[in-house]
Amino acid sequence: MTNPIAQLIKVTKTYYFGDQPFHALQGVSLSIYPNDFLAIIGPSGSGKSTIMHLTGILDVPSQGRILFKGRDVTKLNDSQLAKIRNQQIGFVFQQFFLLSYLNAIDNVALPLVYAGVPLAKRRQLAIKMLEKVGLKDKIYNRPNQLSGGQQQRVAIARALINKPSLVLADEPTGNLDSVSGRQVLKLFADLHKQGHTIVIVTHDPQVAKITRKQVHLKDGKIIKIN
Amino acid sequence: MDLFDLTITVFQSIRTHKLRTFLTTLGILIGVSSVILLMAIGNGIQNYLVGQFKKLGSDLVFVLPGNLTTASGKISLSSERKIFFAKPLKARYDRILSKSDHVIAASAVGGASAKAKRGSRQYDVEIRGVRAQYFKIRKLDFLFGGPFQKADEQALAKKAILGFNVYKELFGLGADPIKKTILIGAAKFEVVGVADEVGGSMGGPNFDDFVYIPYSTQIKLFPESKVISILIGLDDMDNFDSFKKQASLLLRRQGLTDDDFTILSQKELQSSITDILGILSLALSGIAAISLLVGGIGIMNIMLVSVNERIREIGLRKALGATKKDILIQFLFESSALGLLGGLLGLGLGFLGSLFLNRFIPATIGLQEIGLALGVSFVVGVVFGVAPARKAANLSPIDALRYE
Numbered sequence: 001m002t003n004p005i006a007q008l009i010k011v012t013k014t015y016y017f018g019d020q021p022f023h024a025l026q027g028v029s030l031s032i033y034p035n036d037f038l039a040i041i042g043p044s045g046s047g048k049s050t051i052m053h054l055t056g057i058l059d060v061p062s063q064g065r066i067l068f069k070g071r072d073v074t075k076l077n078d079s080q081l082a083k084i085r086n087q088q089i090g091f092v093f094q095q096f097f098l099l100s101y102l103n104a105i106d107n108v109a110l111p112l113v114y115a116g117v118p119l120a121k122r123r124q125l126a127i128k129m130l131e132k133v134g135l136k137d138k139i140y141n142r143p144n145q146l147s148g149g150q151q152q153r154v155a156i157a158r159a160l161i162n163k164p165s166l167v168l169a170d171e172p173t174g175n176l177d178s179v180s181g182r183q184v185l186k187l188f189a190d191l192h193k194q195g196h197t198i199v200i201v202t203h204d205p206q207v208a209k210i211t212r213k214q215v216h217l218k219d220g221k222i223i224k225i226n
Numbered sequence: 227m228d229l230f231d232l233t234i235t236v237f238q239s240i241r242t243h244k245l246r247t248f249l250t251t252l253g254i255l256i257g258v259s260s261v262i263l264l265m266a267i268g269n270g271i272q273n274y275l276v277g278q279f280k281k282l283g284s285d286l287v288f289v290l291p292g293n294l295t296t297a298s299g300k301i302s303l304s305s306e307r308k309i310f311f312a313k314p315l316k317a318r319y320d321r322i323l324s325k326s327d328h329v330i331a332a333s334a335v336g337g338a339s340a341k342a343k344r345g346s347r348q349y350d351v352e353i354r355g356v357r358a359q360y361f362k363i364r365k366l367d368f369l370f371g372g373p374f375q376k377a378d379e380q381a382l383a384k385k386a387i388l389g390f391n392v393y394k395e396l397f398g399l400g401a402d403p404i405k406k407t408i409l410i411g412a413a414k415f416e417v418v419g420v421a422d423e424v425g426g427s428m429g430g431p432n433f434d435d436f437v438y439i440p441y442s443t444q445i446k447l448f449p450e451s452k453v454i455s456i457l458i459g460l461d462d463m464d465n466f467d468s469f470k471k472q473a474s475l476l477l478r479r480q481g482l483t484d485d486d487f488t489i490l491s492q493k494e495l496q497s498s499i500t501d502i503l504g505i506l507s508l509a510l511s512g513i514a515a516i517s518l519l520v521g522g523i524g525i526m527n528i529m530l531v532s533v534n535e536r537i538r539e540i541g542l543r544k545a546l547g548a549t550k551k552d553i554l555i556q557f558l559f560e561s562s563a564l565g566l567l568g569g570l571l572g573l574g575l576g577f578l579g580s581l582f583l584n585r586f587i588p589a590t591i592g593l594q595e596i597g598l599a600l601g602v603s604f605v606v607g608v609v610f611g612v613a614p615a616r617k618a619a620n621l622s623p624i625d626a627l628r629y630e
């Protein structure tokens with residue numbers, strides 16, 4: 001069997017309210033393998049986003065270990081972490097998080113800025129990626145000139161631009177109507193077929209259905225994997 | 227992070243907050259424009275003074291009453307008290323000093339004030355009683371006529387050379403005043419020459435208000451007049467030090483002590499005047515520095531606001547691979563752009579101000595001032611941007627992304 005891309009080992013995330021501890025995650029272990037298509041599903045507040053942020057090394061665990069391609073992320077410095085986020089991980093957020101002052105091309109190209117790719121090359125790659133997500137005729141639009149579904153597809157293009165080993169999507173259809181939601185999910189399914197490794201966080205069983213594997217979460221614990 | 231991305235981010239930030247940006251740069255703007263103006267005035271006056279001194283003639287040495295050397299070895303022209311207690315200079319010292327090496331000519335200069343009259347016109351003038359050889363070393367541009375001669379001096383002739391203003395007021399422009407008579411005090415004088423306009427003074431009385439008459443005549447008609455200086459022309463300024471030594475010795479032999487006189491080269495006199503200017507502009511620069519400080523605090527404040535407004539953008543950029551350094555540079559770039567913008571606006575305002583001021587006093591802006599203004603405003607932007615930029619850089623990505 002191949003090595004996992006990301007591994008959470010007995011991870012606990014604890015927040016304190018005064019001296020009152022609250023465990024957003026408790027002893028969660030999870031491995032994500034290449035070409036996985038996985039849903040993390042659970043009710044609101046169950047810790048789904050927390051898992052995604054830890055997997056995407058945006059956050060650090062209170063206890064336990066997180067390995068990314070075998071490296072313990074707590075032992076890496078800022079620029080090493082930034083490099084992994086830039087090269088290995090693509091994020092898709094519920095609120096899209098596009099920069100309002102950049103057009104679609106430059107939003108998609110933003111990760112390439114931090115990868116040190118020159119401007120002309122950046123734009124060329126970004127246009128290609130926008131064509132791939134079906135936005136060929138909207139490349140010069142600013143976010144406020146795009147529908148929600150289109151904005152999310154720009155965000156997906158941005159997540160894919162650096163050819164990441166892992167795409168993490170937190171409620172990617174949460175702010176979309178059902179039609180554009182289905183389009184976005186179809187896009188994820190296609191990407192999986194092309195070999196991408198994708199994790200979708202959702203509270204919606206309908207969404208989880210399109211994935212290959214569902215991790216059920218409740219009160220910060222994994223209760224079922226199928 | 228590359229220049230394109232930095233620039234577009236900064237332009238965006240400035241464009242969406244035009245008024246805020248302008249108000250933020252106001253402090254720097256005021257600071258820089260006042261620095262520019264002060265320097266322009268300082269420069270202008272200095273250039274003007276240098277020009278004035280050139281007009282006086284070169285290779286001149288002045289012997290002045292009193293010890294004007296301060297404890298630090300500099301020359302101060304404002305030691306009235308020292309002059310008051312000094313033994314007065316005597317006119318005959320010029321003949322004694324002529325015996326020193328390297329001297330081309332030496333002339334005592336006597337000073338007095340009087341009213342000059344011609345018909346119904348009158349004008350307050352400064353009388354300068356000088357020897358005939360005075361005109362060998364002090365080059366006057368004669369508009370009419372020329373200097374008086376040695377014979378005139380010996381004959382106590384009542385001959386006068388008028389400064390430009392005196393001529394203008396008593397005769398009117400264009401009139402030929404040569405051989406005409408005027409009254410100075412109660413005595414009738416014949417006009418033998420008119421000096422062209424010098425245009426101003428060097429802190430003392432205006433040269434254009436002068437009337438030059440033979441020293442001997444002055445002593446007789448205005449017995450209350452004093453020797454205000456002895457003017458000496460040297461063959462070469464390189465010999466100034468050796469002349470000074472000899473001259474001091476000669477004067478001490480006349481019973482003077484070091485507290486009674488000062489021997490100054492034209493250059494020293496010039497720098498003693500520009501030193502006063504320097505102190506003045508130093509004080510004013512202090513005020514400008516305070517306004518730059520206030521401007522810097524304004525930038526810091528608005529950058530903190532900007533960081534707070536863009537916390538989620540910072541989180542996103544970190545999620546997409548920005549390092550702490552990338553974020554730090556982004557915000558430093560923005561704050562230094564604010565500083566530089568203030569500097570540019572201040573430079574513009576200072577320039578307009580100097581154009582306006584030029585009608586009253588000379589003011590010039592050089593490359594050095596421009597460089598300094600932009601450099602200082604850039605540095606202010608960077609320095610006061612450090613704290614906000616560090617705050618942005620040190621945000622944890624997840625806290626920034628979750629920020630509402």
Ligand SMILES: Nc1ncnc2c1ncn2[C@@H]1O[C@H](COP(=O)(O)OP(=O)(O)OP(=O)(O)O)[C@@H](O)[C@H]1O
Binds near residue numbers: 015046047048049050
């Ligand atoms: N910074 C924080 N401080 C305190 N508590 C937090 C913080 N972040 C998350 N939590 C808590 O951790 C728990 C898990 O949060 P998380 O965002 O992972 O939930 P979720 O499963 O993604 O919910 P939703 O479906 O509503 O997005 C929640 O109870 C939340 O209140």
Ligand SMILES: [Mg+2]
Binds near residue numbers: 048049050170
């Ligand atoms: Mg969530």
